Amino acid sequence: MGSKQKCQYWEKCFRKDKRHLGEFLHPDQNSPQQEKGDGTDIHNKKIVFIGNLKTCSFTTAVSRAKAFGCSVENHLSKKIDLVIVGEEADDREVKAQEIGLKCLTEDQWESLLKKSKPANKKAVDNDDARPSTSLGRKNSLRKSTSSTASLKRKNSSSSSPSPALERRSSLRRRSTLELPSTSDEPEVKPKSKERKTHEISFLDTDSAPELKKKNRKRSSADQEDADELSAKKIKLNKKTSSSSDTKLKVKVPNTSPKLKGKKVKCKYWNKCYRKEANHKKQFLHPGDPVPEDENEDEEDDSGLKRTRASTRPKPKNKIEDGDVHLLEGGAYTLKRVGSHYYCTCSGWKNQNKPINKRTCKHLKDHLGDDYESVRCQMTKVQKAKGIPSHIQVNVLLAHKYEGSNVNPKGWWMSEKLDGVRAFWNGRCFYSRLGNAFLAPHWFTKDLPVDMHLDGELFGGRGKFQSTVSIVKNGQGEEAWKKIKYFVFDAPHIEKQPFEKRIAAIQEYFDENQPQYAVNVEQEKCKGKEQVEEELKRVIKLGGEGLMIREPGSKYERRRSHTLLKIKKFYDAEAIVIGYEPGKGRFHNAVGALRCKMACGKIFKVGSGMTDKDHHHPPKVGTIITYKFQEYSNSGSPRFPTYLGIRIDMDKPKDADVPKKPADA
Secondary structure, three states: OOOOEEOOOHHHOOOOOHHHHHHEEOOOOOOHHHOOOOOOOOOOOEEEEEOEOOOOOHHHHHHHHHHOOOEEEOOOOOOOOEEEEOEOOHHHHHHHHHHOOEEEOHHHHHHHHHHOOOOOOOOOOHHHHOOOOHHHHHHHHHHHHHHHHHHHHHHHHOOOOOHHHHHHHHHHHHOOOOOOOOOOOOOOOOHHHHHHHHHHHHHHOOOHHHHHHHHOOOOHHHHHHHHHHHHHHHHHHHHHHHHHHHHHHHHHHHHOOOEOOEOEEOOOHHHOOOOOHHHHHHEEOOOOOOOOOOOOEEEOOOOOEEEOOOOOOOOOOOOOOOOEEEOOOOOOEEEEEOOEEEEOOHHHHOOOOOHHHOOOHHHHHHHOHHHHHHHHHHOOOOOOOOOOOEOOOOOOEEEEOOOOOOOOOOOEEEEEOOOEEEEEOOOOEEOOOOEEEOOOHHHHOOOOOOOOEEEEEEOOOOOHHHHHHHHHHOOOOHHHHHOEEEEEEOHHHOOOOHHHHHHHHHHHHHHHOOOOEEEOOOEEOOOHHHHHHHHHHHHHOOOOEEEEEOOOOOOOOOEEEEEEEEEOOEEEEEEEEEEEEOOHHHOOOEEEEEEEOOOOOEEEEOOOOOHHHHHOOOOOOOEEEEEEOEEOOOOOEEOOEEEEEOOOOOOOEOOOOOOOOOOO
């Protein structure tokens, strides 16, 4: 014949003799997956285990391999198909690679077993159902006679002969044609085969009713009765499980020890490792809110519930408002501003949390673990629905004013506000970096929804730090009443000249008159003399400086020379007491100088240092000169800039700066 016929048992055929394989086609013939070394089918593969197996013992591995039809050998040769390599198999692994054998790790071998099918161990003779082949009849006769002889020997050796064994053997031989169905649908079989299957199942195991139920064809009435019975069982199981659950729910509260309705303090306190819900309900742990049943909660200015002060742990070492604490070794400093604590370590700086919820190991060591856990959990951050917490923002930034290069005559002049830069996109305030400032609804209800505004959230002259605390750290809605939004540009009409942009802002303010927004007044500059006079007046009032803008300029979303800032700086001297490590291109160099003022305040200055200063900084004990804009509430210089070494002084000297107005 020109082509081979398909074997009627296909993948279930167990015959491997050459004559049978030559006459009939099987699924593993002419398949690229059955080439040597390809691990998709491991049936009849010769394998060798080398090394120490870590997933199972050697005996277990051999048994599993034989279950999938593999032949396990002991020696390496070119006839081996796969080599499974364990631990400490150095020499044999090298030998296997030299021979050219395919080596697999234990993980690869396990994944290969999952993809493969176990070998069919059922003793089924294909040729019993094919009388056309004489070889099949001979093999069938030979096997039947051998099985009969072995059965007779067993019966003769036993004290009480069992005819059931002989009957079972004959029935199995006759039922070799009856293969199990692989489909999910019930298979309809002839009555004679149903009877044989039933008899074999009954004699084989005690699970006869299940096999009978699976193989025989049910009537419609029997099927309805079985479905009704299974439904009753499911309903009964649900009732029993629900009743057991309710019993447990009733018993749990009765076993919990309570003291007059209050939680009992856990005796292990902060060392307790238990996380069960029942344990947390029974005992009080650090950071747990006090129960509400006896008015043990109180509300702060923001309307958020905080634990009573009497139940809060106290700090081990107190830091007063505005104080800076230098840790031992001088590597890091701790600072307190209002109710917020700061640390100069990278662990505190790199946290993606509000400032009032940040902590680090240095704060925990200094203030105490209990105090820090309660402090960081008390304040809840309110999130506005539908407003993204971050967007892409590009605003106009100013250069510094140099009197010799620019003639300010005809430019627009206004006061430089010392507040928080805020971009209004019609829904929410955003910082220069694109972070959202969630203001109360009553604060923004009068602002336009179809205009973009650029301005400053400002709380008054000399109140920069209190404004930052309100805007960035969430001190509650009542605190927002202390600040207003000062508008000085309209970015949505960026291509229009500055005069038209401020006119559009003024038109909207005249029509709507927002309660918490102010249009910044712009004045035409008459010359440098007016700039100097106005700067002195603003500084005397406690302001930061001036801003001048070129007439007819567009809104550029970058740092531009069309907008200039004018500030007044003070000079002072300080003594170098240490160094800060550098980053980036100043890696392995000095990043900043740690200096001490005459009043005892410690600060860092890095701005103004050249590359030479970073690699060869002033020695510890040297007096340096620096300039700064003003003093902060804690007394530290703001925006310090290094000027050089002061060789004619041997002690630090602070600048004489006018006192700032009281920060209410």
